[in-house]
């Protein structure tokens with residue numbers, strides 16, 4: 080099988096009927112941001128299936144606009160916490176928190192790629208995207224600061240990033256739900272979040288369930304509240320993509336509202352640049368400070384269209400590469416919290432690389448963009464379609480035959496004509 084055929088075969092094998100699981104067993108449901116990337120991967124060879132992916136994700140959308148992190152389309156015993164722990168009464172069942180909103184960007188990608196043939200499907204999902212972006216503003220930025228708050232590390236998609244360590248310590252480790260982890264039965268525990276982190280993750284789920292999943296109560300009561308630079312950058316990118324869709328499918332009032340949010344968010348996101356660390360940082364909204372740890376999320380303002388510091392960010396990437404590190408480590412390899420094998424505390428993730436490379440190319444740095452892309456291809460070529468990669472020795476870690484890794488490989492393979 081050629082490499083392209085292998086990547087397509089992974090998507091096909093993980094297809095559960097219009098939606099794609101991230102990988103067999105470890106993640107047996109539909110995950111939000113995985114699906115957005117996976118749809119772009121499907122779009123390289125099957126436009127109809129690509130749209131289905133997003134339509135099935137939107138089957139999980141709540142009336143208030145939330146597009147949840149997980150849609151539990153079919154029962155499975157392989158994952159904890161399942162629908163019973165979330166306790167959300169709807170069909171299909173879902174979790175009760177978001178994930179980084181790549182969705183509008185995926186819709187625009189599919190539409191531009193497919194041209195007129197995709198217009199009807201884009202038009203049909205457009206109002207749901209508008210509702211979702213309003214949800215972000217009302218539920219997560221009630222004071223209109225310009226930055227949305229994250230109330231659970233899982234919402235960032237970068238579950239155990241060291242950027243959350245201090246903020247997470249405010250969350251008690253007691254849980255009312257009995258913890259029955261499944262992940263460590265599928266994958267070596269040394270590569271996964273630690274037990275204490277997991278208890279705090281579940282404490283927050285217990286708290287939100289008891290708040291009835293009411294957005295205002297969750298915002299008011301959560302002991303974990305950060306403005307994640309990754310989520311905010313991805314949302315700003317999504318707002319720009321939504322504006323392009325609104326110009327075609329929306330009203331003048333919608334266009335004006337989105338344009339106003341873009342203007343405000345651009346200014347506020349720029350304020351997450353830290354001159355001492357020369358990196359974009361997340362803000363701890365309870366402690367009131369920038370969180371002084373460089374992570375791969377801090378490169379994502381490039382993807383949002385903030386190009387002012389592209390030179391400094393590219394210099395850091397090139398510096399790491401010249402020391403023989405694979406790009407892009409999820410945590411600064413010089414940080415004390417760096418662990419090259421543990422999930423979001425060091426390993427390289429293909430989807431993050433794809434966003435960073437896109438941002439670098441748009442910022443006018445095709446060389447560093449090409450470096451990040453070729454590094455991603457090299458890692459996947461050597462180690463397979465793993466969930467993530469060790470930046471020190473290039474080993475593939477976590478789950479195998481991973482959907483979003485395959486999707487990114489398809490996108491990058493096209494760029495490189497392979």
Ligand code: GLC
Nearest residue numbers: 101106110112113236237238
């Ligand atoms: C993990 C990752 C998250 C991803 C999910 C499914 O929870 O941290 O980003 O969406 O797995 O792949």
